Amino acid sequence: MSEFIKPELVCPAGTPASLRTAVDAGADSVYCGFKGPTNARNFPGLNFTKAELSESVKYAHDKDAMVLAAINSFPTAGRTDIWKKSVDDAVELGIDAVIIADIGMAKYVAETHPDQRLHLSVQAGASSPEAINFYVERFNVKRVVLPRILTVPEIKRVHDAIDCEIEAFVFGNIGMMAEGRCSLTNYVTGISTNMDGVCSPASHVDYEPDEEDGLTTRLGDFAIDCISCGETAGYPTICKGRYDTAHKKNYYAFEEPISLNLTRLLPDLMRAGVTALKIEGRQRSRAYIRSVVSAFRDAVDAYAAGDEPDITELIALTEGHKETQGAFKSKSWR
Amino acid sequence: MPLFAMQPILRRIVRHVAQLHPELFERLGDSCSKQFLIDAKGMPFLLLLRPDPENLMLVAKSRHAEIPYDVLVSGKFVTLLRMIDSKTDSDALFFNRDIAVTGDTEAIVALRNALDDMDATLADDVATAFGPLRGPVRASIDAANKIVGSKT
Structure with missing residues (x-):
């Protein structure tokens, strides 16, 4: 029972x-x-x-x-x-x-x-x-x-x-953002997740392959990830991108996919x-x-x-x- | 099969699918005027699709030709077949790098969603486009699906 x-x-x-x-x-x-x-x-x-x-x-x-x-x-x-x-x-x-x-x-x-x-x-x-x-x-x-x-x-x-x-x-x-509070997409694209209903609008996403089977993901004017050959990909969201910071290079500064x-x-x-x-x-x-x-x-x-x-x-x-x-x-x- | 011999078959397929699923074009919205280049790895040619109800086009193109396109979708033939037949999840295929997409992301997302809203499988629709030959055509598609299904 x-x-x-x-x-x-x-x-x-x-x-x-x-x-x-x-x-x-x-x-x-x-x-x-x-x-x-x-x-x-x-x-x-x-x-x-x-x-x-x-x-x-x-x-x-x-x-x-x-x-x-x-x-x-x-x-x-x-x-x-x-x-x-x-x-x-x-x-x-x-x-x-x-x-x-x-x-x-x-x-x-x-x-x-x-x-x-x-x-x-x-x-x-x-x-x-x-x-x-x-x-x-x-x-x-x-x-x-x-x-x-x-x-x-x-x-x-x-x-x-x-x-x-x-x-x-x-x-x-x-995501690790508190729901209804995230403005990262808005910051980069001018389109609001919370008011327009779309996080990382497809119209602003671009995937750029390279000759070594790598892939650069862009949102608007910003590269948000560079994926090497054999690596898995994630959604093209800023919170799951990899970045160079003063302390660490090419890492998931917010959260992993x-x-x-x-x-x-x-x-x-x-x-x-x-x-x-x-x-x-x-x-x-x-x-x-x-x-x-x-x-x-x-x-x-x-x-x-x-x-x-x-x-x-x-x-x-x-x-x-x-x-x-x-x-x-x-x-x-x- | 030479490319010129394929063109009437492809034309028949795309017109048949369009006739069966007019709702597809509504979901596509402005993206129906885009040109989708489909690179099915292992096939000797590329496919160029323009899903515009007023100006439908699905043609085979030589791999050596310069082809203008808005979106390029590439992956193994059987992987693409299973994806459009709703047998595997396209996001999972993308995460796993089994398919690749470049160009107009909005257009490919709209096409993916429009195709995914079709209850019947595209394989069924393609088969029925061949009238009395639908049985053997469907069997060939199923065989291709089975081959990849056993490998994944």
Whole structure:
């Protein structure tokens, strides 16, 4: 007999086909966003039109899965109507929850659509019981997606002091910046991760091969990595680039290309009171979603049944073929 | 097979896929006018794709020719085949340096995402473009997939 309540498995989808793949692979819920700047994965060719989301919601609901709309970037003055329309459209389509980061949008949802279930995005950066309870009390937030800066014991303490559910990231891309606060892309390209919804916009990324099978990665005017022949690559983000500093040459000054993988901590997270386990990767392919969602479906079901899951295949899908348990295991995870 | 003999086959394939998946062009947006040069290592020729619904093009080009392009994608033929068929993750292939991309990154990201939104595999679509010959064509593609699948 298991000691756990089986958590909800929350999976990513960047396209309608990915959403169907996630549902078919065993997702309890799928999160996705509209085309445009209103969500934090505003990449070319990605995301949903209103018509696509409508069909996708029907597909998921027919298979007893939920759909969560990520409207989790920060509107700026003069542009709030785009975010409000996204909220209105999502509500009209019968979305199961709206994921919001901006406090103004949280107020808009609470006042305009008081019956709509509201989740607080990781982008809101709410990590203390005081901050979380503020959103719960003011805007009736039902779930918080915790920033990836807390240890499991800290998550347990947060859980014991708040009046809403906790969703925690368990796999995928991870940065060492506090979510919703990073301006590195903005600094180099003029495009904001938090307000335009795109970190390292593809329009500013350039890969320059050399004759020795090396590769220089550039973002805007800056070389952010030089990869030698045989070395693995990572996402073209400033935080995972290599730099020369006064103390060290050609090293990962911020963080190595690496993926979060909390498979081994799943029982601890479940004991800490985490309601939902989130897989990152709306920008990834259907092949990734199929593999990762299936693996986590098996892992969660196995742990819930008191068995040990086989988790060896997930490493092949990690960035740089390296994995970390990040701050969940230790505050100094480097 | 000489290049001139391949061109009508490639034209047939690209028109057939475009007809089956008009939504692909919406996802591509402005990138549909870009020229994608595909270097499948081990093949005796290069492929040049322009996924513009008004001016579709998929042609074979000599490896010795000077070919203007916006994006160059290169990798082993079977690796590229498995990628467009959604059998392997393109980001993982890129991290592992099994595929390389140079040129207009925005265009290749849009193309990757547009192709990834197709439920049917591209291999199926290519096979059906050959009408009564779809069986043998599909079998050949599956055999190529199996060869690389057993090596990875």
